[in-house]
Amino acid sequence: NAGVTQTPKFQVLKTGQSMTLQCAQDMNHNSMYWYRQDPGMGLRLIYYSASEGTTDKGEVPNGYNVSRLNKREFSLRLESAAPSQTSVYFCASSAPDRRNTEAFFGQGTRLTVV
Amino acid sequence: GNSVTQMEGPVTLSEEAFLTINCTYTATGYPSLFWYVQYPGEGLQLLLKATKADDKGSNKGFEATYRKETTSFHLEKGSVQVSDSAVYFCALSEGSNYKLTFGKGTLLTVNP
Numbered sequence: 635n636a637g638v639t640q641t642p643k644f645q646v647l648k649t650g651q652s653m654t655l656q657c658a659q660d661m662n663h664n665s666m667y668w669y670r671q672d673p674g675m676g677l678r679l680i681y682y683s684a685s686e687g688t689t690d691k692g693e694v695p696n697g698y699n700v701s702r703l704n705k706r707e708f709s710l711r712l713e714s715a716a717p718s719q720t721s722v723y724f725c726a727s728s729a730p731d732r733r734n735t736e737a738f739f740g741q742g743t744r745l746t747v748v
Numbered sequence: 749g750n751s752v753t754q755m756e757g758p759v760t761l762s763e764e765a766f767l768t769i770n771c772t773y774t775a776t777g778y779p780s781l782f783w784y785v786q787y788p789g790e791g792l793q794l795l796l797k798a799t800k801a802d803d804k805g806s807n808k809g810f811e812a813t814y815r816k817e818t819t820s821f822h823l824e825k826g827s828v829q830v831s832d833s834a835v836y837f838c839a840l841s842e843g844s845n846y847k848l849t850f851g852k853g854t855l856l857t858v859n860p
Binding site: 675677678738741 | 852
C-alpha cells in the first residue's frame, strides 16, 4: 500500500540544468498536485491536475512544466534550473468528492540548485 | 482569493502542557478546513478536518472546531507529548478543483 511515491528523494543540480520529478499514486485518485515548501512560506501550489488529461497553473508556476501521463502519474519538469528553485517539492493526490477533499502527500524531493 | 493565517512559531512547551495554535481563514464560499502535521523528514499527513460550520474534528487528542462567525479553526490539545513535536499546517479547500491553501506552518517543540 504505497500511497504517493516521489522520486528522487534528493537532487543537486547546477544552474541551467534540467530535470523531471516523478510522482505516482496507487489510490485511483483523479486529482494530483505539486507543491513547493520553503522556510516561512508554507506550501505553495505550483500546478495541479483535476483529472487525467488536464493541468492548470497554481500560485507559483513560472519555471515549471507538468505532464499528467495517465491517471497514476504526474511529473514536474524544471527546464532550466535556477537557485530560486531550491526547495522541497511535494506531490499530493486526492479524490474528487467535494466534502472529502483530504490530500495524501508523498515524502518529498529535496532539490538544491547551485 | 483564499488565505490562511496561523500563529507564528516556533512554539516550545513542556510535556503535558496545553496547546493552542490559532488559525483564521478568508474564503469566498464555504470551505472545508484541515490541520496537517509534518514530522521531521516526512511528508504531510492529515491530522483532522471539518467540512461545515460548528463541526469538530478530532484525532490523537487534538481538536479543532469550525467557527464560521469568527472564521477560525484553532487547534488544541490538552496534554502534549514529546512525540507531538512537528510542524502543524492549517489549510482550507474550496471550489470545484479542491485545491488546498495552506498557512505558513507552526513548529511545535515539546520538551520532556
